[in-house]
Amino acid sequence: MMMNKRLIAMCDESKKYMGLTILCSWVGIVCNIVIVWLIGQLINRMVEGEALNMTGGSIGEALSSYPLIGPISLATGMIVVMIALVVKWVSHYLYGCYSYQASANARTTLRRLIYQKLLRLGMAYQQVEKTSGIVQLSIEGVEQLEIYFGKYIPQFFYSLLAPITLFVCLSFISFKAALVFMLGVPLIPLSIVAIMKVAKRILKAYWNNYANLGETFLENLQGLTTLKVYNQDERKHQEMNEEAEGFRQITMKVLSMQLNSINVMDLIAFGGSAIGTIVALYEFKRGMLQVGDLIVIILLSSEFFIPLRLLGSYFHIAMNGMAASDRIFALLDAPEEEEGALEMMPSSPQTVIQLSHLNFSYDGERQVLQDISLDLKSGGLTAIVGESGSGKSTIASLLLAQRRVANGSILINNLPLSDVRKEELYRYVSLVSAHSHIFKGTIRENLLMAREGVTTDEMMQALRTARLESFVMQLPQGLDTEVSDNGSSLSGGQKQRLALARVILADRPVIIFDEATSNIDVESEEAIWESIYELAKQKTVLVISHRLASVKEAKVIYVLNEGQLVESGTHHELMHRGGHYTRMVEKQHQLESMREVSR
Numbered sequence: 001m002m003m004n005k006r007l008i009a010m011c012d013e014s015k016k017y018m019g020l021t022i023l024c025s026w027v028g029i030v031c032n033i034v035i036v037w038l039i040g041q042l043i044n045r046m047v048e049g050e051a052l053n054m055t056g057g058s059i060g061e062a063l064s065s066y067p068l069i070g071p072i073s074l075a076t077g078m079i080v081v082m083i084a085l086v087v088k089w090v091s092h093y094l095y096g097c098y099s100y101q102a103s104a105n106a107r108t109t110l111r112r113l114i115y116q117k118l119l120r121l122g123m124a125y126q127q128v129e130k131t132s133g134i135v136q137l138s139i140e141g142v143e144q145l146e147i148y149f150g151k152y153i154p155q156f157f158y159s160l161l162a163p164i165t166l167f168v169c170l171s172f173i174s175f176k177a178a179l180v181f182m183l184g185v186p187l188i189p190l191s192i193v194a195i196m197k198v199a200k201r202i203l204k205a206y207w208n209n210y211a212n213l214g215e216t217f218l219e220n221l222q223g224l225t226t227l228k229v230y231n232q233d234e235r236k237h238q239e240m241n242e243e244a245e246g247f248r249q250i251t252m253k254v255l256s257m258q259l260n261s262i263n264v265m266d267l268i269a270f271g272g273s274a275i276g277t278i279v280a281l282y283e284f285k286r287g288m289l290q291v292g293d294l295i296v297i298i299l300l301s302s303e304f305f306i307p308l309r310l311l312g313s314y315f316h317i318a319m320n321g322m323a324a325s326d327r328i329f330a331l332l333d334a335p336e337e338e339e340g341a342l343e344m345m346p347s348s349p350q351t352v353i354q355l356s357h358l359n360f361s362y363d364g365e366r367q368v369l370q371d372i373s374l375d376l377k378s379g380g381l382t383a384i385v386g387e388s389g390s391g392k393s394t395i396a397s398l399l400l401a402q403r404r405v406a407n408g409s410i411l412i413n414n415l416p417l418s419d420v421r422k423e424e425l426y427r428y429v430s431l432v433s434a435h436s437h438i439f440k441g442t443i444r445e446n447l448l449m450a451r452e453g454v455t456t457d458e459m460m461q462a463l464r465t466a467r468l469e470s471f472v473m474q475l476p477q478g479l480d481t482e483v484s485d486n487g488s489s490l491s492g493g494q495k496q497r498l499a500l501a502r503v504i505l506a507d508r509p510v511i512i513f514d515e516a517t518s519n520i521d522v523e524s525e526e527a528i529w530e531s532i533y534e535l536a537k538q539k540t541v542l543v544i545s546h547r548l549a550s551v552k553e554a555k556v557i558y559v560l561n562e563g564q565l566v567e568s569g570t571h572h573e574l575m576h577r578g579g580h581y582t583r584m585v586e587k588q589h590q591l592e593s594m595r596e597v598s599r
């Protein structure tokens with residue numbers, strides 16, 4: 001009955017609150033039994049003709065002398081009813097609090113686990129689940145599981161406890177009626193099990209459709225400008241409508257399945273109550289029951305079935321949560337790259353990186369890098385150039401341990417990169433890519449990310465080096481100016497320069513610039529190159545660039561062609577050789593002269 005041991009074990013902190021929720025529900029039903037039973041006894045006495053003795057004395061005395069049952073007087077009975085009502089109200093209130101705590105704990109735990117896993121997976125998360133899928137799982141999937149913890153599991157155990165408690169109490173009044181009620185109870189879980197078989201299949205399809213629709217929506221939204229430019233927005237709109245229609249259909253299937261199952265459960269619940277009540281009426285007719293007892297049985301008959309009926313309605317939401325949990329587990333179980341164990345790299349004033357006989361393939365079939373051996377010597381500028389798709393960025397991602405090297409080795413200060421913990425690696429190496437991420441928040445907050453305790457002076461100095469100081473100074477809020485999501489309120493060039501200032505503040509010995517100046521204005525490009533040359537005087541800088549004119553001054557230029565290292569040397573050596581590099585330079589010259597002419 002959907003008792004997912006792993007899920008429950010995972011959210012250990014919720015267990016205590018789930019237990020308290022069950023206890024509160026149980027206390028509530030015990031109070032109900034007490035109240036109804038005392039009312040039944042009062043009716044019995046009244047039917048027996050027991051009248052209030054109002055002659056003389058106060059009303060209090062009259063109530064105390066009225067025998068409700070055995071030594072219990074009507075006054076005592078009324079006090080007990082009052083207490084039971086208060087206890088019932090308190091337990092109902094506490095039920096809400098504990099149920100919330102159980103679900104809130106589960107929500108926090110699951111979201112934390114997903115987040116931690118994503119951090120460990122790094123870039124590899126995309127191979128397991130799409131970004132939109134992860135967002136859906138973390139928000140809606142986790143919310144469905146909140147109901148599983150806060151409502152479904154407590155209700156499951158309460159649904160076992162309630163009929164047993166009622167059976168024990170009612171069997172003192174009418175064993176036969178209590179037995180009939182009790183026999184009807186298992187029919188509801190049996191119907192749930194039958195429905196579950198169909199539901200599992202439908203819900204799996206529902207989640208797949210939901211994730212696909214989310215992915216299409218996200219993609220179309222992100223590419224909306226391109227779609228508009230090519231007049232393709234209407235076509236994509238139609239495609240999305242079709243997908244949405246598919247999702248509507250599967251949603252309707254889920255809803256009708258839920259409705260039908262609720263009807264079946266209602267039939268069993270009301271049918272069971274009716275049969276039990278008929279048995280009680282029969283006993284009453286034969287004089288085996290008093291009218292008060294009959295009323296107690298009628299009033300409590302529905303209580304046998306209501307908990308299971310409620311379980312049935314939570315069941316569907318919980319079932320949806322189960323389908324989501326399968327995907328959460330698939331994400332949590334995704335294999336992680338083994339993290340190096342080395343906490344501390346031997347300190348060396350000169351960080352040296354060596355790649356030897358490196359081979360790499362993304363899909364295990366097509367070799368993207370073949371037998372690459374190169375050295376990134378300490379200090380100065382080193383460049384990797386090559387045509388588009390030759391494997392330059394792949395080398396950068398391998399240097400940052402974003403992907404694992406299967407063949408060949410990368411040594412950093414003579415240590416295999418795979419032995420070094422990522423955190424430790426990132427104390428040595430940092431990156432400015434073509435699309436640096438700027439976070440929503442102030443400029444200051446984005447800069448503070450680089451290093452703890454950075455002072456305003458240091459920030460201004462870094463902005464000066466990145467040629468962004470004058471821009472920030474002219475802003476009314478200066479460093480405290482808010483930038484929107486992914487720096488969308490900044491120009492491409494300003495974003496890159498801000499990213500450059502951040503990397504300067506991070507003060508790592510090795511900085512990789514991967515096409516950091518592509519797609520930006522000439523002014524920003526020049527400003528960034530100036531900063532790169534300045535940085536290269538103190539740090540080890542690796543530049544991956546398509547602009548050959550800018551890397552002329554590099555102490556070594558590595559030339560890649562179709563995943564192979566074809567040449568290396570200084571600009572003059574390479575030009576002298578008249579090989580691949582020379583051809584690239586000449587091609588670029590021709591292009592630039594054509595551009596000049598067309599201006």
Ligand SMILES: Nc1ncnc2c1ncn2[C@@H]1O[C@H](COP(=O)(O)OP(=O)(O)OP(=O)(O)O)[C@@H](O)[C@H]1O
Nearest residue numbers: 362363368386387388389390391392393394395515
């Ligand atoms: N995530 C990926 N999955 C599969 N193949 C990839 C992936 N990223 C890159 N590739 C492939 O690997 C090859 C090298 O790509 P890479 O991005 O390293 O080239 P590049 O030289 O940096 O190109 P550019 O100058 O255009 O950025 C290309 O053929 C590309 O199609």
